[in-house]
Amino acid sequence: MFEASQHKENLEKPPPLDRELHFQPVKFDVGGAVRAVAEVTDGTFKLQLEKEGRETFNMGTIAPPGTVIRPNKDGVWKAWWRFSEGKAPEFGLEVGEFKNAEGVLAFLHEIGHLRDLGTGEAAAVAKVLSILETEKDALQSYPESRIRALQEEHRLIIQSERNAWAFALKKVRELKRGLGVDIVEKVGGTGNVLALTNEFLSKHEMPYLKNFLEILGSKVYSEEEIISLIEGFARRKKRQVKGAENADIAQPA
Secondary structure (H helix, E strand, C coil), X not given: CECCCECXXXXXXXXXXXXXXXXXXXXXXXXXXXXEEEEEECCEEEEEEEECCEEEEEHHHHCCCCCEEEECCCCXXXXXXXXXXXXXXXXXXXXXXXXXXXXXXXXXXXXXXXXXXXXXXXXXXXXXHHHHHHHHCCCCCCCHHHHHHHHHHHHHHHHHHHHHHHHHHHHHHHHHHHHCCCHHHHHCCHHHHHHHHHHHHHHHHHHHHHHHHHHHHCCCCCHHHHHHHHHHHHHHHHHHHXXXXXXHHHCCC
């Protein structure tokens, strides 16, 4: 999940995080005689890989330089960025629930958002434009401009999420090649990884499906047209599974 980007200092900033949040250190084996260690020191979250008790790799270095990584007080995963005139870009990653290897996937997924600002920026703008179109449609007549704005928001939000997962799976592959770390096995195998990513993407799809059904109720779309939209959603889910099965993560080392 990512937060809307911000271009001006007078826009709302991400809420400050409680630096005194209590985060119990988490340690677990990830293969290749390597273990993952997640802990918080002075409010900063650190996820590192250790071998024979020595730090082998700090996974936070995968994020853009200077990224602030902290636990989220509500246990929600978020990535945010801010561009202020005359200042260097700011990046942040808020860590949600972290107990095992699934947390490593989530960590890499959020970094994926920070490494794909182009799509993230476009999605944030599309969401704002869609909200504005909804506010203008006081009579709930669903003009073409509102429907197009919703479609564009949907397209870019889903693309941003897919890109972030593709980034995460690519990094998992690189960790296996370089350090013998097998996150996929620790999550329960390729099937479980596919199930996790598809479940996540489906949760992002459902609000848009609900909106399309509301459009059907407004009679702007015919029943045949809304069925076509729903069938398109089902086809996208099939492509998600097929695409993941063909990705590097599903291939032997």
